[in-house]
Amino acid sequence: MVWTKQKQKILRRGGKDTQENYKKELHNPDNHNGVMTHLEPDILEWEGKWALESITTNKASGGDGIPVELFQILKDDAVKVLHSICQQIWKTQQWPQDWKRSVFIPIPKKGNAKECSNYRTIALISHASKVMLKILQARLQQYVNCEFPDVQAGFRKGRRTRDQIANICWILKKAREFQKNIYFCFIDYAKAFDCVDHNKLWKILKEMGIPDHLTCLLRNLYTGQEATVRTGHGTTDWFQIGKGVHQGCILSPCLFNLYAEYIMRNAGLEEAQAGIKIARRNINNLRYADDTTLMAESEEELKSLLMKVKEESEKAGLKLNVQKTKIMASGVISSWQIDGETMETVTDSILGGSKITADGDCSHEIKRRLLLGRKVMTNLDSILKSRDITLPTKVHLVKAMVFPMVTYGL
CATH class of the missing domain: 3.30.70 (Alpha-Beta Plaits)
Structure with a gap:
């Protein structure tokens, strides 16, 4: 299938080299059979509860088909089970294979819809895995924030x-x-995010003072990653991913920033x-x-x-x-x-x-923003003129769709 070839072309390069170098780097006095023995503090149950509650709802499920709402309905029972699983991963640094899998959904952009390059893909991952990923993200933050200079605003709290x-x-x-x-x-x-070399990434984490235990968890998450592409015609076979940061993973922006x-x-x-x-x-x-x-x-x-x-x-x-x-x-x-x-x-x-x-004149951008706002108003014309829609609803629509378009960046 053409989509499989396209994604494999981007994501599979460097797979064998990555695996070989991974084996070479296992020679570490604290590393026994690929498992770090010097561990960071254990995961607490409240961390699992916080992570589960912070996952956004109304999102499509990953390959396992389990919606996040199911875990949130089960509340404390789900927290106990997920905490136990996360703690096991924390100690062994081994991830369930389902948590390493992604389902890619192609979304068309502008241009010829017959060309794969005119699509962007979104990735669906297991909601259960997001609990562990959020905990790992919180543990990483205390080390990575001090590494970023003021000139880097990407994916940082309070920066836009x-x-x-x-x-x-x-x-x-x-x-x-x-x-x-x-x-x-x-x-x-x-394709910057798809070209990150995994070996270099682990070396960078080490150089920047990230604990070996956390690096080992990340490295084992990336080892053996698989993906499939889902379209209206069906789903492709699973294929290996050899490079790039994990699409759909909340850790990827931070890892790319370090890179x-x-x-x-x-x-x-x-x-x-x-x-x-x-x-x-x-x-x-x-x-x-x-x-x-x-x-x-x-x-x-x-x-x-x-x-x-x-x-x-x-x-x-x-x-x-x-x-x-x-x-x-x-x-x-x-x-x-x-x-x-x-x-x-x-x-x-x-x-x-x-x-x-180049001349620093903001009037060009103001005119462009007003024009974009008018276009949105034109598209909403039939709704705004409809007698079946209440005035408060129309006001909400204008505030949500027109105002942000006009005022963004000004």
């Missing part, structure tokens, strides 16, 4: 895409005020002199997960930053999508070529859903 939009708008405003030229590069990676942070550290961005000097601080990048914006006060500095990031990204298995990577400047800029491809120079770019212009 709007933060980075506001930062760039403020930088452009100040540049215009002091008559300085600013040069931006909006980096786009080709990206490792790349940026190796690129030496924090120590680099290139960048924009603001309040005695040098800023040369802003990030939201894999969406990376490089910035500098000269074309040469920006190119130097880009080549460093490109080199370190390729070492880690991430490849820049040159066709979608854009250059924007408030001053004159020449044409760039990377790997024989010409990079596009633009006067505006969509960043995090908001339009950023």
Whole structure:
């Protein structure tokens, strides 16, 4: 089936190498037959209860077909059983195979529906596994939060895409005020989350001080991962996954952020002199997960930053999508070529859903937002004119669908 070939092409590379390297890395004095003997504190029952209660309801079930509502109806009985299972996994670091399985559902995007590349996939995983994953996520947080710099806003509590939009708008405003030229590069990676090398990920976790016990749990979760693709025509055979972070897993954003942070550290961005000097601080990048914006006060500095990031990204298995990577400047800029491809120079770019212009003029984005709001109102026209729908319902619709569209990022 074409969907099986497409997903295998993306996710299976590196499978044999990953397994071989995994075996080599088991030589650890605290590691006996792949099981860590120096363990983190046991899982408490209240952690299992908290994790179960925090799982979002009204979500499709994974391969086991068990809805989360069933566990929540059973309450304390379910908590006791799930706590026992989670504690067993915690001690042995061995996961049930059903908890390693994902069901991919293709969702069409724009373009030709006959092309697999014009689909995005969502992944369904076992709701029972989410209890263990949430507990593991909470244990990881105390170690990973201190590793992320302020410039990384992706998947972090209290941070949003709007933060980075506001930062760039403020930088452009100040540049215009002091008559300085600013040069931006909006980096786009080709399938970044699907290209994470598992071996490198485990080494990165070790370098960043994540306890061996937690790393072993993650490594064993990733070993032997399987997936199937479900469409309206049926379900494919199960196939192995050899690379990429686990789609649908709540741990994946955090793991990818650590992976990206490792790349940026190796690129030496924090120590680099290139960048924009603001309040005695040098800023040369802003990030939201894999969406990376490089910035500098000269074309040469920006190119130097880009080549460093490109080199370190390729070492880690991430490849820049040159066709979608854009250059924007408030001053004159020449044409760039990377790997024989010409990079596009633009006067505006969509960043995090908001339009950023080289001149820093927000009026363009305000007009665009008003136009998008009008389009939504036009689509709701028949509903808003209907006499069968009450006024409060119409007001709720406008507040939910029109207001966010108009005010986002402003």
